[in-house]
Amino acid sequence: MRSNNWGFFLREAVKNLRLNLLMSVTAITTTAVCVMILGAALLVSAHLQGIIRNVGQDVTITAFFPENASQETIDDTLSSVQGYPEVSESTYVSREEALDRWKETFSDQPDIASSVGSDVLPASIELQLNDPRDSGAVAEKLRSEGFEEGDLNYPQQTIDNLNWFTGYMVWALRVATILFLIASILLISNAIRLSIFARRKEIEVMKLVGASDTFVRTPFVLEGLVQGLIGATLAAVVVVWANSAFVNWAQSYLFSVSSESINAFGLMLTLIAVGVLIGVAGSYFSVRRFLKV
Amino acid sequence: MRSNNWGFFLREAVKNLRLNLLMSVTAITTTAVCVMILGAALLVSAHLQGIIRNVGQDVTITAFFPENASQETIDDTLSSVQGYPEVSESTYVSREEALDRWKETFSDQPDIASSVGSDVLPASIELQLNDPRDSGAVAEKLRSEGFEEGDLNYPQQTIDNLNWFTGYMVWALRVATILFLIASILLISNAIRLSIFARRKEIEVMKLVGASDTFVRTPFVLEGLVQGLIGATLAAVVVVWANSAFVNWAQSYLFSVSSESINAFGLMLTLIAVGVLIGVAGSYFSVRRFLKV
Amino acid sequence: MIYFNNVTKVYDNDAVALEDVNLGIEAGEFVFLVGASGSGKSTMMRLILKELEPSRGNISVNGVKLGAIPRRYVPKHRRNLGCVFQDYKLLPNKTAAENVAYAMEVTGQKRRAVRTKVPQILDLVGLKDKLNAFPGQLSGGEQQRVSIARAFVSQPPILIADEPTGNLDPETSVGIMQLLHRINHIGTTVLVATHDREMVDVMRKRVVALEAGRVVRDKVRGGYANEV
Amino acid sequence: MIYFNNVTKVYDNDAVALEDVNLGIEAGEFVFLVGASGSGKSTMMRLILKELEPSRGNISVNGVKLGAIPRRYVPKHRRNLGCVFQDYKLLPNKTAAENVAYAMEVTGQKRRAVRTKVPQILDLVGLKDKLNAFPGQLSGGEQQRVSIARAFVSQPPILIADEPTGNLDPETSVGIMQLLHRINHIGTTVLVATHDREMVDVMRKRVVALEAGRVVRDKVRGGYANEV
Numbered sequence A, B: 001m002r003s004n005n006w007g008f009f010l011r012e013a014v015k016n017l018r019l020n021l022l023m024s025v026t027a028i029t030t031t032a033v034c035v036m037i038l039g040a041a042l043l044v045s046a047h048l049q050g051i052i053r054n055v056g057q058d059v060t061i062t063a064f065f066p067e068n069a070s071q072e073t074i075d076d077t078l079s080s081v082q083g084y085p086e087v088s089e090s091t092y093v094s095r096e097e098a099l100d101r102w103k104e105t106f107s108d109q110p111d112i113a114s115s116v117g118s119d120v121l122p123a124s125i126e127l128q129l130n131d132p133r134d135s136g137a138v139a140e141k142l143r144s145e146g147f148e149e150g151d152l153n154y155p156q157q158t159i160d161n162l163n164w165f166t167g168y169m170v171w172a173l174r175v176a177t178i179l180f181l182i183a184s185i186l187l188i189s190n191a192i193r194l195s196i197f198a199r200r201k202e203i204e205v206m207k208l209v210g211a212s213d214t215f216v217r218t219p220f221v222l223e224g225l226v227q228g229l230i231g232a233t234l235a236a237v238v239v240v241w242a243n244s245a246f247v248n249w250a251q252s253y254l255f256s257v258s259s260e261s262i263n264a265f266g267l268m269l270t271l272i273a274v275g276v277l278i279g280v281a282g283s284y285f286s287v288r289r290f291l292k293v
Numbered sequence C, D: 001m002i003y004f005n006n007v008t009k010v011y012d013n014d015a016v017a018l019e020d021v022n023l024g025i026e027a028g029e030f031v032f033l034v035g036a037s038g039s040g041k042s043t044m045m046r047l048i049l050k051e052l053e054p055s056r057g058n059i060s061v062n063g064v065k066l067g068a069i070p071r072r073y074v075p076k077h078r079r080n081l082g083c084v085f086q087d088y089k090l091l092p093n094k095t096a097a098e099n100v101a102y103a104m105e106v107t108g109q110k111r112r113a114v115r116t117k118v119p120q121i122l123d124l125v126g127l128k129d130k131l132n133a134f135p136g137q138l139s140g141g142e143q144q145r146v147s148i149a150r151a152f153v154s155q156p157p158i159l160i161a162d163e164p165t166g167n168l169d170p171e172t173s174v175g176i177m178q179l180l181h182r183i184n185h186i187g188t189t190v191l192v193a194t195h196d197r198e199m200v201d202v203m204r205k206r207v208v209a210l211e212a213g214r215v216v217r218d219k220v221r222g223g224y225a226n227e228v
């Protein structure tokens, strides 16, 4: 194919977009709507995963020191625990602090509050984990530090439940996203197929006057590319804008949504790439059907 | 219009569906996919609302009896509380039971467990509510029974949070469903518009040989109706089937999903109605564009 | 029956198709419309059908001013006109028989009448073997004859035919012209745009000649060319 | 140049369009193909274009057996053929000039060559005012002439024309025929299917007559009808 053909093909594509305005607009809106839904699915998925991760971070392991633990042992343990990579934060709760907490908890029931003395409650460290799924491993390490199982307090049940729920949720979100992707591909390529179907006679005529398959196909594929690009870009802009609006709103009113967990630029590029790809592939295969003249 | 025309129109519609098979199939798949997404949105919305309602049912109000309450007062209060319409379940916790619970809670810390005597912990009633939003009202009633505010324990904060979260969630789900509905309308009517665009010349010819607008339009509208019906029925069946599969699976493995909260038959009818309506309206308005000959 | 009063038609792209045309065709007449390619014959036909509106002047058909017909009565107007289109305008998804039947169905005729009449008419134009062929399965001349059959199947009072024999061999053309002649004899007003010099010369009907959108000749029992 | 060997074409619906046709057209010949409507003329053209495959027999064009051309070389084959289609087959979204240009562009010709040649050719068929009109804005005869212009703009060695003057007035028809004659004189093989009796009788070229799919007459310097 001659190199100057590309100019010809582009002019053809742009001209056709203008001339078949109704069809172009229809294909573009279809692409935009589908990509928007897909983008929304990706976003919701990312946000929910972020929230789930947040919830996980609240899991605490408490390790009670034996009553006879010396200050030295405690200091040693503290410094070694602070070195655990799984631990994001560790707090030492002394006997006095434990008692203060106890009293505060039962402040409206003075009988109970005063029922324990300062020597009853043990000192402890409270550990926040980066990932709740590590709690088993951390407990193991703590045991090797000399803690007995009875002195460790970690909500294994809660963590297990959470892991289990998180696993399902992430899995469900992935499945939903993939289903949306498939639906988008189907819907967009359907629209493209219909718009090319409306022009099948033209394709036939082109072939009959001696155009090669590539020569016929290229302007259609470019048209699909431009339609996909416009539709997907519109959608991507809307999705990213809606996302940042949501994050702003959520951060000031609701709960902290980790906005870093979503790479807006990457998301936009992905959505545009998906739209363009479907546009190009859809046009390519739809035209092919009618090239057999 | 003559009554025997309906036979003619139906024959026309069915014939056209067969002859424009590619277009029909495309329109039908588009309808099916969109209605499926819509149905899924409705279902997810219903299930989440169900789950939220379930979570709400776990809210408990505890009312502690004064230490000097006589058995008579307690019995009176119990029977009157059991008559509250807002309360789904009430449990009496005697002093002995309270102590047992205390001991169980601190079973691994015998010092604490033994620190309270049987006379420290008060007797109480625990109330489960039908709707957590009623907790304020129930607390009010309990106060009028003679309980002091300090003796009432109800997680106002949790309930408020929950109400607030539930409100947002339900609102978000409704918005999402409506957005899906709008998207479906757009996508389906786009597909219909394209398929009718491909046949605009035919419409012109029909008008030129003397057909009235209604005469031209009716077969197209019937075609849209049949396409919508087939597409939406397929989708509705898939959605309802997927739902019952999910509910079965969830009930045996996960958590109890209230399957009664979703009226499968009603949902199916709704989805089919939506599909048919969009098909009919889409065809009607798409054809109208080309009738002006 | 058909009157053009100072009719001018300028298309959107400023192409002047008809200029100040005055013409009267009485009920029962048989008129040939001749003229070079692009002289405005089809435009006249399309104006009569109210497919187009004139830019100036007015047209009346069957005693009704076309400009005054509201949109919803246009179909009724068209049912009074049988029209053979230069590009046939057949419905691609209907067989020959169904295409012809459609013109009867729009007027609400009984199915039985349709069933008996359609094959008769198609037989008349020499297509009795092609009843169930789709337009895409017909030769050019066959499609043209389907269009002719459709035009007069419901026996409209006016028949307008745009180049009805352009794709027909001389023998078939003669058959079609005889058909038009017979139709005219039973009272139908017939207007035929044609390039078929032989036919016009032989039939000696009224001939209206257009040249670049103007009527330049109007002669009863005329020939195709200007005879001095 | 073009050889038909025992070619039979039966369409899907069992319509026999051609039966056992044997025909040889040498390079530089001018051949009229005549025959009643539906006798198989267009089918022959479509077979030469390899738009259709014969049911039996084989065809060779320019020394190449059509049955042996692989799919991707079909465009190359078609670029050796200029074709005027009975139904014009213009691209509705391209102007007259663009339609003609397209036939040059598919062969990869330079833009400059296209720009100078296209208006010349359209002028030759009398359409110099209609360069930028879309097919929908052209009269039947004008569209036909665009189709003619497209067929020979890239000066193919073979020109096949299916009823090229069906919608043209006699004067324009004569002009087109003279054009074909001139093209033939510079060496192009020309095959014209036509119903124009006058033209065939006047030009006295080789005439091949079809009847119900069979070649019934093949006469050098013949007339339209069988002359005993």
Ligand SMILES: Nc1ncnc2c1ncn2[C@@H]1O[C@H](COP(=O)(O)OP(=O)(O)OP(=O)(O)O)[C@@H](O)[C@H]1O
Pocket (backbone or CB within 6 Å): C011, C012, C013, C015, C016, C017, C035, C036, C037, C038, C039, C040, C041, C042, C043, C044, C086, D130, D133, D136, D137, D138, D139, D140, D141, D142, D167, D169
């Ligand atoms: N839709 C249109 N838009 C613009 N110009 C048009 C349109 N239709 C026709 N014309 C122009 O109007 C003039 C008359 O066209 P018309 O179709 O009436 O000619 P005609 O006499 O039927 O010719 P032919 O014998 O070739 O069919 C032509 O020059 C044509 O180019």
Ligand SMILES: Nc1ncnc2c1ncn2[C@@H]1O[C@H](COP(=O)(O)OP(=O)(O)OP(=O)(O)O)[C@@H](O)[C@H]1O
Pocket (backbone or CB within 6 Å): C130, C133, C136, C137, C138, C139, C140, C141, C142, C167, C168, C169, D011, D012, D013, D015, D016, D017, D035, D036, D037, D038, D039, D040, D041, D042, D043, D044, D086
């Ligand atoms: N695609 C098709 N499918 C089935 N039958 C067809 C098809 N095309 C043509 N035929 C039939 O084949 C026969 C020959 O058709 P063809 O188009 O070759 O005729 P023709 O000589 O060109 O006629 P005309 O002068 O009317 O154009 C006709 O009887 C026609 O009905």
Ligand SMILES: [Mg+2]
Pocket (backbone or CB within 6 Å): C041, C042, C043, C086, C162, D139, D140, D141
């Ligand atoms: Mg015309």
Ligand SMILES: [Mg+2]
Pocket (backbone or CB within 6 Å): C139, C140, C141, D041, D042, D043, D086, D162
């Ligand atoms: Mg033919």
